Amino acid sequence: MTVQEPPGAASDHTPGGHTVELGRDRPIRLDCGVELTSVTVAYQTYGRLNADRSNAILMCHALTGDHYVADPHPITGKPGWWSEVVGPGLVFDTDRFFIICSNVLGGCMGTTGPKDVNPATGKPWGQTFPVITIGDMVQVQARLLDHLGIGQLFCVVGGSMGGMQVLDWCASYPERVFAAIPIATAARHSAQNIAFHEVGRQAIIADPDWMGGNYLDHGIRPHRGLAVARMAAHITYLSETALHRKFGRNLQDRDVVSYGFGADFQVESYLRHQGSTFVDRFDANSYLYITRAMDYFDLAAEHGGQLANAFRGTRTRFCVVSFSSDWLFPTQESRAVVHALNAVAANVSFVEIQTDKGHDAFLLDEPEFHATLTGFLEGAAEHRGLGRREGGAS
Amino acid sequence: MMVVANGNLRVDLRLIADMVEPGGRVLDVGCGDGTLLAWLGKHKNVDGRGIELSMAGVSAAVAQGLSVIQGDADTDLKDYPTGAFDTVILSQTLQATYAPRTVLANMLRIGRRAIVSFPNFGHWRVRLGLALGGRMPVTDTLAYEWYDTPNIHFCTIRDFLVLCRELGITVERGIALDRDGRVLPFAGDGRRANLLAAQGLFELSRSV
Numbered sequence: 001m002t003v004q005e006p007p008g009a010a011s012d013h014t015p016g017g018h019t020v021e022l023g024r025d026r027p028i029r030l031d032c033g034v035e036l037t038s039v040t041v042a043y044q045t046y047g048r049l050n051a052d053r054s055n056a057i058l059m060c061h062a063l064t065g066d067h068y069v070a071d072p073h074p075i076t077g078k079p080g081w082w083s084e085v086v087g088p089g090l091v092f093d094t095d096r097f098f099i100i101c102s103n104v105l106g107g108c109m110g111t112t113g114p115k116d117v118n119p120a121t122g123k124p125w126g127q128t129f130p131v132i133t134i135g136d137m138v139q140v141q142a143r144l145l146d147h148l149g150i151g152q153l154f155c156v157v158g159g160s161m162g163g164m165q166v167l168d169w170c171a172s173y174p175e176r177v178f179a180a181i182p183i184a185t186a187a188r189h190s191a192q193n194i195a196f197h198e199v200g201r202q203a204i205i206a207d208p209d210w211m212g213g214n215y216l217d218h219g220i221r222p223h224r225g226l227a228v229a230r231m232a233a234h235i236t237y238l239s240e241t242a243l244h245r246k247f248g249r250n251l252q253d254r255d256v257v258s259y260g261f262g263a264d265f266q267v268e269s270y271l272r273h274q275g276s277t278f279v280d281r282f283d284a285n286s287y288l289y290i291t292r293a294m295d296y297f298d299l300a301a302e303h304g305g306q307l308a309n310a311f312r313g314t315r316t317r318f319c320v321v322s323f324s325s326d327w328l329f330p331t332q333e334s335r336a337v338v339h340a341l342n343a344v345a346a347n348v349s350f351v352e353i354q355t356d357k358g359h360d361a362f363l364l365d366e367p368e369f370h371a372t373l374t375g376f377l378e379g380a381a382e383h384r385g386l387g388r389r390e391g392g393a394s
Numbered sequence: 395m396m397v398v399a400n401g402n403l404r405v406d407l408r409l410i411a412d413m414v415e416p417g418g419r420v421l422d423v424g425c426g427d428g429t430l431l432a433w434l435g436k437h438k439n440v441d442g443r444g445i446e447l448s449m450a451g452v453s454a455a456v457a458q459g460l461s462v463i464q465g466d467a468d469t470d471l472k473d474y475p476t477g478a479f480d481t482v483i484l485s486q487t488l489q490a491t492y493a494p495r496t497v498l499a500n501m502l503r504i505g506r507r508a509i510v511s512f513p514n515f516g517h518w519r520v521r522l523g524l525a526l527g528g529r530m531p532v533t534d535t536l537a538y539e540w541y542d543t544p545n546i547h548f549c550t551i552r553d554f555l556v557l558c559r560e561l562g563i564t565v566e567r568g569i570a571l572d573r574d575g576r577v578l579p580f581a582g583d584g585r586r587a588n589l590l591a592a593q594g595l596f597e598l599s600r601s602v
Contacts, residue, residue, distance in 0.1 A: 317461070319456065338465070339470075342463070342473040343473050343475060344475070345475055348443075348463060349455075350452070350462075351449060351452045351453055351463075352449060354449055368449065368453055371453060372453050375453075375456045375457025375458060376456050376459070379456075379459020380459075383459075
């Protein structure tokens with residue numbers, strides 16, 4: 001059987017990625033009621049789509065991630081956020097699977113977001129960009145798959161906000177998801193997490209350079225506010241143990257404290273660095289919109305208050321993963337998802353990985369985590385008829 | 395626990411496996427690394443699920459493609475819908491649960507049948523050790539000192555049968571095993587088995 005190759009889908013990897021414009025023929029209706037008729041989606045692919053289009057894996061990135069999964073980041077030059085596990089012979093083996101990752105709606109790395117020009121006004125959207133939801137992001141991803149000619153995904157995987165998208169995929173398009181891996185995530189954003197997000201947003205809004213969201217019209221950017229938002233958020237991605245191990249109370253380039261408010265401590269210097277490098281690659285309004293989307297996420301509320309209802313009748317194979325020292329998306333959040341899946345007798349695996357690396361553990365070298373992912377994918381691939389891994393390593 | 399190996403499955407697991415109907419839905423509570431589930435999947439075509447406390451166990455089970463969640467019998471059985479499984483297995487774990495009565499009741503709520511094995515505290519060696527030695531017994535099947543044992547709710551075979559009666563559970567079949575995993579005759583009210591068996595293995599069903 002010969003298969004018409006969809007545009008871009010089966011082509012070899014290009015480091016810059018691809019873009020496609022969606023919504024012209026059929027507007028994209030957002031949860032807030034606004035319809036978008038032109039959404040540009042920037043995405044990256046790795047590996048090749050097989051003949052029966054059954055080996056596609058969608059990776060959903062986290063709050064400040066993007067589609068540069070395994071390529072050097074075009075702005076920072078750093079390795080892609082999941083280059084540890086995506087590549088030939090790696091956990092997500094690009095010799096076997098066709099991997100897709102798109103920049104989310106509202107993002108700032110090529111997909112339509114508040115820093116782009118509103119075609120109706122000829123000016124950047126800024127605060128006139130519609131408020132988006134996790135469901136809207138997923139809807140746009142589903143449109144991208146339509147464009148690529150992929151009906152059912154072999155797997156949807158993502159951590160943190162990416163995990164929220166995974167759960168939303170399973171609830172909104174159950175028949176399009178064969179296997180799902182929600183990692184370090186939750187079916188709803190907790191009050192504490194909304195609180196942290198609000199701190200970040202207020203830091204941005206309090207920066208005079210934010211200019212009511214219209215900073216791009218004035219050729220400036222609210223660097224200071226965005227940097228503080230990033231600093232506060234970055235703390236939540238780590239654990240007390242990890243911070244202490246990395247920095248302790250060590251002083252930065254000095255032997256005694258300065259009796260001032262410079263970065264005396266290494267941990268301060270580190271956070272300042274995190275903040276200042278972040279503003280080079282991220283748009284402040286995108287940060288506001290995407291954090292808001294996470295805050296609004298509550299899968300149970302969308303299904304009559306019962307999380308189990310979101311998954312009723314599901315045939316998807318789930319692998320839920322949490323990390324013991326993650327206090328941003330603690331294990332109990334993953335357990336709530338597992339219990340809901342059990343309540344509908346879904347096919348689910350769940351493991352809490354013991355680590356002291358906090359929420360960010362899903363991006364780091366965690367052998368037990370990677371072994372679990374490999375095994376789950378192996379089992380799912382066999383059930384999907386994708387055969388066993390060559391060499392039998394698992 | 396010392397049990398003679400038979401094929402590639404421990405004898406007690408083999409006996410459990412023999413009780414499982416082919417092609418059904420099975421939940422193995424305390425499934426370890428998934429050895430039994432994997433065997434059942436391969437040889438009896440069952441749709442198997444597992445619950446296991448340890449990360450290492452879950453990780454090993456998931457790594458062989460099994461569907462296993464990290465959890466325990468006390469907290470994770472209540473969420474499953476009634477009648478979700480044909481068979482629920484609890485092997486050598488009942489005595490380590492906080493609420494064995496609730497666990498047992500839940501097993502027969504979510505499963506049509508249950509298979510339960512446990513070390514028999516009525517075994518003559520246990521009785522003798524306590525009666526003559528005056529100390530908590532440490533045997534092959536109860537291989538812990540009192541201060542580090544995970545086993546917090548010991549029972550004898552007769553205790554177990556009494557609980558089943560109270561819960562309205564029908565005992566379809568009982569098997570008594572000696573120290574070496576050999577099957578002993580099990581008859582009548584189980585008094586003889588209660589004295590001679592190092593462990594008991596029971597197939598249970600819901601009384602209608």
